[in-house]
Amino acid sequence: MKENLDNVLDERLTQLLAEDETLEESLTQPQLEPLLRLAREIEALPLPEPNPRALRVTQARVREAAILRREKARRGGLFLSWLTGPRVSLAFTRALAVVAVVAVIGLGTVAASADSLPHSPLYPVKRTTERVQLFLTFSPSGKAHLHLFFAERRLNETLELMSCCQSVDDAILMSMLEQTDLAIKIICTLPTPEAEPLLNRAAELTAQQHTCLSQIRGEVPTDEWCMLDEAIATCRCYEQILEGEISDMHQPTVVPE
Secondary structure, eight states, X not given: OHXXXXXXXXXHHHHHHTTSSOHHHHOSSGGGHHHHHHHHHHHHSOOOOOOHHHHHHHHHHHHHHHHHHXXXXXXXXXHHHHHHSTTSOXXXXXXXXXXXXXXXXXXXXXXXXXXXXXXXXXXXXXXXXXXXXXXXXXXXXXXXXXXXXXXXXXXXXXXXXXXXXXXXXXXXXXXXXXXXXHHHHHHTTSOXXXXXXXXXXXXXXXXXXXXXXXXXXXXSOGGGHHHHHHHHHHHHHHHHHHHHHHHHHTSOOOOOO
């Protein structure tokens, strides 16, 4: 019964509001009269009008917020364009990076982080400082030197972790190989006078990596053998590349007649 009344009410409201019939014609069910009269009264109510003063205040606030937002964006854009424009040298931009790092973490913290190991609170500072050093280095040979230095650091960290934890951190091991790879790629593009000392240094380092990883293989848990074997094979590959580069460098230059 209730469901039938609901249907009748929906139908009568639709016809009444569409003015297809009058209120009196819609009252086929006496119990619907209060609801139908209320619907007619609500329909007859005037639409609300916003207060003109409140509307003006709201519009003014919206305009003010838009102006402030544009002004902030303009100032930020001017600073960035000044910072990256032709008047500002790359050296100055990189100097700003150093100032920012020092301001955030402090000189003492940077110095103290140099000997930190993975899982130490200062280790992220150490790695961040390394990235800043690379960013501030202009020449390819300087970058190659840093990559070799960082690769040697990762090897020393691996050995120290092995000494205290009898385990190898795979992320540190992969970083060592990555730094070595980046150094070799740069060195192979350098002219001979710049490349020669770096090639010799890289050859010494890769041989050291190969030897050290081979020595600690028997001391790590067996589930780390596969990772170490892959790293040892990669070091051997680097050694062969460097041996070939050094051999080519010492080949006598044939002058065509």
